[in-house]
Amino acid sequence: MPDRKIAPPIKDAIEFNIALNPCTRFSLSNGAPVYYINDGAEEVAMIEFVFDAGNSYENKNGVAATTNYLIKNGTSKKNAFEITESFEYFGAYLSRACHNETTTITLHCLSKHLKELLPVIRELITDSIFPEDELEIFQQNSIQRLSVNLLKCDFVANRLIDQYLYGPQHPYGKVSTKEDIEALNQEDLTAFFSQFYLNAKCRIFSAGKLPADFEQLLEKYFGDLSFNKDLPAFMQNRELATQKKYRINNDENGVQGAVRIARPFPNRHHPDFKKVSVLNTLFGGYFSSRLMSNIREEKGYTYGISSHLQNHIGDTAWIISTEAGKDVCEATIEEVHKEMKLLREELIDAEELLLVKNYMMGVNLGHLDGPFHVIARWKSLILNNLDEHYFYESLNTIKTISAEELQELSNKYLIPEDFFELVVI
Amino acid sequence: MIKYEKFVLENGLRVIVHEDKSTPMAVLDVMYDVGARDEEPHRTGFAHLFEHLMFGGSINIESYDEPLQMAGGENNAYTTNDLTNYYLQIPAENIETGFWLESDRMLSLGFNENSLDVQRKVVIEEFKEHYINRPYGNVWHKLRELAYKEHPYKWMTIGKELSHVENAQLQDVKDFFFKHYTPCNAILVVAGNITVSQVKELAEKWFGDIPSGDKYVRNIPQEPVQKEPQFLEIEAEVPLDALYKCWHISTRLDKRYYVADMITEILGGGTSSRLFQSLVKEQQLFSSIQCSHLGSIDAGLLYIDGKLIKGISIEEGEKAISGELDKMKTEKISETELQKIKNKTESLLAFEDISLMNRANSLANYELLGDADLMNKELLLYHAVTADDILEECRRVFVDTNCSTLYYRSTTSMPDSE
Numbered sequence: 001m002p003d004r005k006i007a008p009p010i011k012d013a014i015e016f017n018i019a020l021n022p023c024t025r026f027s028l029s030n031g032a033p034v035y036y037i038n039d040g041a042e043e044v045a046m047i048e049f050v051f052d053a054g055n056s057y058e059n060k061n062g063v064a065a066t067t068n069y070l071i072k073n074g075t076s077k078k079n080a081f082e083i084t085e086s087f088e089y090f091g092a093y094l095s096r097a098c099h100n101e102t103t104t105i106t107l108h109c110l111s112k113h114l115k116e117l118l119p120v121i122r123e124l125i126t127d128s129i130f131p132e133d134e135l136e137i138f139q140q141n142s143i144q145r146l147s148v149n150l151l152k153c154d155f156v157a158n159r160l161i162d163q164y165l166y167g168p169q170h171p172y173g174k175v176s177t178k179e180d181i182e183a184l185n186q187e188d189l190t191a192f193f194s195q196f197y198l199n200a201k202c203r204i205f206s207a208g209k210l211p212a213d214f215e216q217l218l219e220k221y222f223g224d225l226s227f228n229k230d231l232p233a234f235m236q237n238r239e240l241a242t243q244k245k246y247r248i249n250n251d252e253n254g255v256q257g258a259v260r261i262a263r264p265f266p267n268r269h270h271p272d273f274k275k276v277s278v279l280n281t282l283f284g285g286y287f288s289s290r291l292m293s294n295i296r297e298e299k300g301y302t303y304g305i306s307s308h309l310q311n312h313i314g315d316t317a318w319i320i321s322t323e324a325g326k327d328v329c330e331a332t333i334e335e336v337h338k339e340m341k342l343l344r345e346e347l348i349d350a351e352e353l354l355l356v357k358n359y360m361m362g363v364n365l366g367h368l369d370g371p372f373h374v375i376a377r378w379k380s381l382i383l384n385n386l387d388e389h390y391f392y393e394s395l396n397t398i399k400t401i402s403a404e405e406l407q408e409l410s411n412k413y414l415i416p417e418d419f420f421e422l423v424v425i
Numbered sequence: 426m427i428k429y430e431k432f433v434l435e436n437g438l439r440v441i442v443h444e445d446k447s448t449p450m451a452v453l454d455v456m457y458d459v460g461a462r463d464e465e466p467h468r469t470g471f472a473h474l475f476e477h478l479m480f481g482g483s484i485n486i487e488s489y490d491e492p493l494q495m496a497g498g499e500n501n502a503y504t505t506n507d508l509t510n511y512y513l514q515i516p517a518e519n520i521e522t523g524f525w526l527e528s529d530r531m532l533s534l535g536f537n538e539n540s541l542d543v544q545r546k547v548v549i550e551e552f553k554e555h556y557i558n559r560p561y562g563n564v565w566h567k568l569r570e571l572a573y574k575e576h577p578y579k580w581m582t583i584g585k586e587l588s589h590v591e592n593a594q595l596q597d598v599k600d601f602f603f604k605h606y607t608p609c610n611a612i613l614v615v616a617g618n619i620t621v622s623q624v625k626e627l628a629e630k631w632f633g634d635i636p637s638g639d640k641y642v643r644n645i646p647q648e649p650v651q652k653e654p655q656f657l658e659i660e661a662e663v664p665l666d667a668l669y670k671c672w673h674i675s676t677r678l679d680k681r682y683y684v685a686d687m688i689t690e691i692l693g694g695g696t697s698s699r700l701f702q703s704l705v706k707e708q709q710l711f712s713s714i715q716c717s718h719l720g721s722i723d724a725g726l727l728y729i730d731g732k733l734i735k736g737i738s739i740e741e742g743e744k745a746i747s748g749e750l751d752k753m754k755t756e757k758i759s760e761t762e763l764q765k766i767k768n769k770t771e772s773l774l775a776f777e778d779i780s781l782m783n784r785a786n787s788l789a790n791y792e793l794l795g796d797a798d799l800m801n802k803e804l805l806l807y808h809a810v811t812a813d814d815i816l817e818e819c820r821r822v823f824v825d826t827n828c829s830t831l832y833y834r835s836t837t838s839m840p841d842s843e
Contacts, residue, residue, distance in 0.1 A: 013496070
């Protein structure tokens, strides 16, 4: 019979030596860099084309996202159905996404079908025509979807807090309205396509079981495209809102409020970023965080509360967010302030510090499992203009940061007056 | 092909081991054969509330999460109408911590009044967040009640109403625990960078002395064959009219299950699917439309739900759906379309198996269904489905007497749309 009162011995995760497995790099003859990992137990593959064509590059709201979305809805040779069918017949998934700086076109497929599908991707990124009727359907359906989303307190709160943090003109702060969607036209899309896809800055990431002639295949289908245009780095100053506190009534019948408490924060290149990542985890970044322990597990005000550093390439923000009972939103904010105060005034004890360190190391290890995870980590580094040094420095920060440093950072950043505060009911 | 080994402890705990030396991690998954279908009608939401209480400390261990996180692990759990699953991932060197934590809470919970108080509140907020404070959030409450008259699938895992969760007492918690949370009602899967002999030793050490408990014999009313179409119309302050239709299908272990699964893929899988292509793109009657099924163990539901384009009546949308279903009932699907669905299934299963956690979870799921080996046989069962099977199943399922329909009418007009 084991003694159940005594925990089995563990190896502290901070003693683990976590390595970032290398990825293979080469360049197409047009200069476009390719990063890939040919590995994996299953016969599956992923390839992602990352274009510098995100909404930072548009001069009319929604053009970047709509161009990206409709890139699979018509070429001069195939209509939307034929394009979709050419992927779905093989059980492949072509997804696309638009971010602030970049847009992606991502293919997941069985390895054996990669050869047949790469030429279709070439067709999309060289010959999309953005048919008028496809745009109209998109507009109609987007407006309908937006009308439903605008009833959700969390959706509304996320839009507003970004506006306070960056300004309504900033790519990170602007939102798409019904009028913006209505104003889109085919010329906008074809012009944007020609400017940022036909003459593109494109980087390619791939992982999984890849064919032996993978590099030749990429060269064959993409090597001749204009993929290495130098686009001006995106520069836009954030414009912080002057008012700090907001209470919005969005739904008379609402039974919960979306609470957002947020402050501006520098990007990953700032020396505090890695350290604050640890402080954030302890504060609101995992299940045993201060915020969860107090506001969910002790008070029961909410199903979940968390804090995070927004995933932006440029200057970013530190956000606490939760949906709490309508009657306890103000009490929730008060508790968040109390937790900030505790971190400013009291040194974190050794056990809690070790807990958060071990947890973060374990999660890092688990999230580097397999080629798909590893290439995602490389992509994140590369798109943020970082390299493996940053990865190892981050791990080293987790291992070595002290309670004193965390208190110092709390005194620097966890100041309630620096935060915007929003409740949307 | 997923390789695994299976053994059973004397107390009836089934243990499955799946070795994978390519990962530094290990996964431990404990699945209990209890879900919302095992609740009493006046005490719904209990299986799920109970899942929350499983994190409130066990008989010998005050806190579940902290020791796990200290060992570099993370975890979560979910409850469905059929089962409750607890899973953790941890660096393989520290897997014993997982055994220690999971075995102690299988042995007995701490039964702490304060934890019950707090988790009642948390679950009520979860209820509000997902089902009340959300446009169309109550749809599945209504639809389940419409389609199921007898079977406990008529309520959601979150519970029929807030008061059921509010009224839960500590004695109910204890009774529930000793009835369902026993070795003979559970399955343990350990996967990752571990060995079979290591797992045998650890399972024996930590789970071996837990009393077997009584095997829970499920005796729940099965749903009688529906004889008449069911219909409900509700109004709410939502911006768009919506239509929901569902039909009874077979149980999970019936061969017809795979046919129904493929039918949902033909109708609603991706943007090349029939409903999307015809009703969203060509006829432009709906702004979005889905087709899926519950995936339940007892006889489930296949459903279609869509939001109508402003200006199109629900009746018009419904007629168009009927038109598509009529095609399914009169024309055999082509070999190309059949092959497409099979290719999609093959690809989906392959991608699911990438994640160690998914593999462990699937093994537990299939073992709960009766045999972990189903995991390796399932693709063949899909491949065996013919165009005739699909035609026949459509004729059987898509009949009015088997159907429940919900009209969800908008009482608000979109701003400046009139």
